[in-house]
Structure formats: C-alpha cells, structure tokens
Amino acid sequence: MKPIVLEVRNLKTYFHTPRGVVKAVDDVSFDLMQGERFGLVGESGSGKTTVALSLLRMIKAPGQIEGGQLLLDGQDILKLSDEEMRRIRLAGIALVTQGAMNALNPVIRVREQLIDGIKDHDGNLSREAMEARVQELLSGVDLIPQVADMYAHQLSGGMKQRVCIAIGICMRPKVIIADEPTSALDVVVQRRVMETLRRAQEEVGAAVILVGHDMGLMAQFVDRMAVMYAGKLVEVSPVRNVFQEPLHPYTELLIDSVPTLTEKDVLKGIQGSMPSMLGLPSGCVFNPRCPYSDESCVSTLQETKEVEAGRWAACHKIDAIRNLNPSGGV
Amino acid sequence: MTTAKYLVRRFTFLVLVVWSAATINFFLPRMSGRDPVRARLAAQAMKGVSIGKGIDKIVETYDKKFGLDVPLTQQYINYLGDLTRFDLGPSFSRYPMTVSQLIGATLPWTLGLLLTSTVFSFVFGSIFGALVAWPSTPDWVRSISPMFFAFSAIPYYLLGLFLLYFFAYTLKWFPGAGGYQLGTIPEPSLEFAIDVLKHSLLPAFSIILSSLGFWAIGMRGTMIMVEGLDYMTLAEAKGLKGRTILWKYGLRNALLPQITSFALSLGFVVSGAVLVEIVFAYPGIGLLLFNSIKQTDFPVIQGIVLTLIGAIATATLIIDVGLPFLDPRISRGDN
C-alpha cells in the first residue's frame, strides 16, 4: 500500500452561532494515500466545505477547529504558526475552488495570478524563469499561451477552471482539495476539465480530495470515497465497493437515489431531510430517516469501525442489514 | 475602435456638453425679457441716483458697450467666439474687472484648498475604511473609527464653525478668516507660503474631518463585500502574504466604486466650496459666487456656472478614460 500523506484524526470544527453550536465537522477521521483520488460526498450542508477549509486552517469566526490532528507527512499542521501555515497552503495543500464563477481576481491578468502565489512562497525568480513557468503551467492544463495576458472576464467557464487547476498545481503540492470544481460547467466541459485535473494531478503526484455530490462523477474519478452526513463520516470505502455493496444505510439510499437509464420509474429520493444542525437527534444522527433503525440507534452512537479490510462505517446494524441482503447491495 | 478614436469621440462629447451649457447660459437670461441695463439703471434710480431724460441715451451707450446693440444671433456668435478665448465679458458689480479675471484670481485658492483636502480625505479615508474592514487590523485602528464616522455626520460648515470657535477664537492658534494676512502682498516667498498654509489649515481640516468618514464608510462597505467573494478565499488558500491579499485582491477591487464617486466628487469640489469659503471668508470661487449672487452680477454667476459645468464634464471625461485602465471589465468597445 502507498504511504499515507495526510492523516485526519478526530477533526472537530464547530460554528458558535447565536442560536447554538453547529457541529459542522464532528469527529471526522480518514487517511489520504499518496497520489490517490479520494471523494467526499454528502448532501448540501453536511460539512464538506468545512472539512476542506479546516484542512487549510481557513475557518473563519464564528467557526473554530475544536480539536483533532491534521498530520501532513506526520507533522500536525494544527500546531504550526500562522506564518508556517501560510507556507503550507499551495505548497503543501492546495485548493481548487469552483473557478467558473469568480475565483479569479477580475482586475489582474492570469499571468499575475499564476505568479503571485509562487512569489509569495519561493521569493523572486527571474522574469524569464517566471514566464517559462507560466507557459509550462498553462500548457499543462491545455490552455494557449495567450491566456496569460487575459483577464477572467475574457475566459470561458472551462478556461477559468483550468486556470484554477494551474494555480493549484503550481507549487507541486502533496494534496489538492477540489471543492466542487466543475459544478457550474456543462457536462461535456466538465468531463474534459476532470480529465485535465486527473492528468495534472498524476503529473505532480499529488493526492486529490474531490468534494461534491455528483455520484456519477465520483464513480469515474475517485479511488476511494467518504460519505458524510450531518458533520460525520458514515462510511469510507473503495469506490467500487460503495456502489456494489454500500455498508451504511445512508450510502445505500444515496446510491439508490441516483437515476439510472434502465429503471425509468419515479426518481427515488431519501425520505425526510437532513436534521437541523442545531438540534441533531440523539444516538446515530441518521436514525430518524433510517429504514433499519431501532432503539440502539436512538440511544447510542456507533463509532466508526473497520468493518472489513479497507472499509469503515459507523452503524449498529451492518450485520443485520447484511443478513437481509446477502447478495450485497440493494 | 482604437483608443485614439475613442479619445477623439469622448473629447468631442465634452465640447458638446460645454457648448450646450454655454448656449443655455446665453439664452436663459435673455428669454426672461428683462433688460439688464435698464434694470440696473432703474435700481440706481431707486437709490436716488438722478438719471433724468437721458436714460435712453445711457441705455444706448451701455448696450453698445456690452454688445447688446446687435441682433441676437450676432450676439450669440460673438459670445461663443469670446468664450473660446475664455473672455466672459466684464463684471457688472466690479466693472471694469472681467469675469475671467475674477474667476482666474479666485479659482486657484479654491482648487488649492478643496482639491488638496478632497484628495487627502479620499486617500486616507479609503485606506482607513479598508483597514477597519480587514480582520487582522490592530484593534486600536478600529476603535478610533466611530469618531470619524460621527464627524462625517456633521455638515462641514458646522464643523468649521466649531473649529473656528475653539482654535481661532478661544485658543487663537490659527487665523479666523481669509486666505492670507490682510495687508500682505501675495508673492512667491516662503513667508507668504507659510501664512497661506496657516490660513488654509482650519478650512482644510473641517473638510477632511467631515469627509474622511464618508470615504471610510464607503470603503468599509465594499471591502466587507469583497472579502466574501470567491477570489479572496482562493487568494488566502494560495498562501499569499496578508499584504498581497489586502492590497492586490481586496483594496484593488474595493477601490473601483470608490474611484467613480471620487471622480464625481471632484467635479463638485468647486460648488462644495461655497459654504466653507463663506464660513472662513476664504478668497475662493465660492465666496465670489456668493457675493455675485448678492449683487445680481449675472456675468460672473454665469461664468462660475460655466466653470462648474466644465469641471464636472472634465471629471467625467477623466473617469471614462481612466477607469478601463483600472477595471479591465469596462471596455471602450475595442475588443
């Protein structure tokens, strides 16, 4: 197995709102292997972006990282000074946001936005070296050299997203966090941009955490997947297993709700809706919506445990469910 | 369209604006049907100046003198011709001084005082506002902000009166009126310059104190808005230095709407002068306008109005030409 590049241990990020504490990320743990593609899925508001921003230590008040460890190559980045953390961003962990909208500064040229990150990390390179780097980065994401002289408003959504990817890889980080990078693009462009991201990532050798809710996209892109629900990871499994034999009832329902071509009947959803983050149910947070839940689910919370090699889930009823569906899956 | 072509077009537009303003300026008083010469003579007569039977003769002489004896179209052509030479004719109340002489003597005072203090309060107000909105700004900067915001709620002439009362009348630190010590002759010497500076500090201060907060509030608002935008998140995620994020990403973007209102406010510098100059008896164009209105000196009033329109039109031209350099999204139609 490949070495671990990032260990997330019991990460807790809470928002202290006037109406109460929102446990947006509650006791989340997972490992990220070197160069792997890791998916993080979950409904809107489940805490995916909060995980992403916590990894970069960019949580703003009223939010705060309450506890846990974030070990990047064994070093806990939660213990670094602000200046040390600044140097980790981009060089160690890079963020690719949804670039199609306004992730780029509208008043400065693409070249400048590629260079400034390098400058604030590497100090000053010569003009020629910088220009060479800019051209290399642009061609690496299939953009023509002229893009360097353009402003954001002169680029299409796909081109802007490519620029964002170029920025993300410019310091050859170990981890790239891509938070819904393509959700504003049409399907054709989306596919091409994801191809570019994959190629760039492989070239740099970075691991990618792909955040999103498009299960189809996940299936194509990632190796392993984590499913998040109301601030908790309910399952972490290799992506093939997730689709063939989901462990957690929530994962099962999530996959069930993906429309298929063969079953042209009514779209299946998940009944009920995610609970308010301010008043989470006791025990397992999914119990009110779970078709398998019983008293044990209401009274106690099942810790995440390794159900089988390489597969983690947090559910009391896994064995019971498996007996119901011996073939696996639904 | 090339930049040169754009500039020509834009400048032509400026000339058109000034021309139409000048035209309205010409016809409006004449449409009133009042005869300024007779009106003035009548006013003198009321004061007891004996005019007698010779009135028609006098009117004729004056009409000739002021160019009112030729047909209206000819008057208009002469007027426009004079205008291109900045010849706005003689003043009524301070004859034989010409309007251009009067404006020429007062405008530098106004520009010196108001332009400097407006630019000053814009620059410092904007930076201050941006810092107030910036999360890592030291608390003491933020703690003095209510003071400036409060000052901006007080009209500057009232603030001026307070300043006059404390610093000129009670403490006697500064002179209370005028642009320089009465009795001295304006000359390019250090002594005179210091005297001018001393006289301009209080009026400048009243303008700066009252408008700094205005710029700061505007900047704080846009800055807070800008801070929530995606590119600021990305800038931070890029590990940029705080300085880079503040200036190149935050301020640079938040400044754009500020600059538009600044350029517009430059156009109103001259008109804004009136009250400050009255309060401080400052020898600028505002005081001239005030006195001319009191003395119904139409040529001077018209001249000042034209100057104002010229100033505003020029300021607008500067924004239009300059803004695309600051904000590439605004195009001149050349791409």
Ligand SMILES: Nc1ncnc2c1ncn2[C@@H]1O[C@H](COP(=O)(O)OP(=O)(O)OP(=O)(O)O)[C@@H](O)[C@H]1O
């Ligand atoms: N600044 C904040 N103040 C208070 N609560 C917040 C704040 N930011 C996020 N939250 C809460 O944290 C929870 C998780 O939000 P987050 O943005 O991480 O969700 P997400 O999974 O990324 O959703 P989406 O799919 O819509 O992007 C939400 O319940 C949200 O209300």
Ligand SMILES: [Mg+2]
């Ligand atoms: Mg999100």
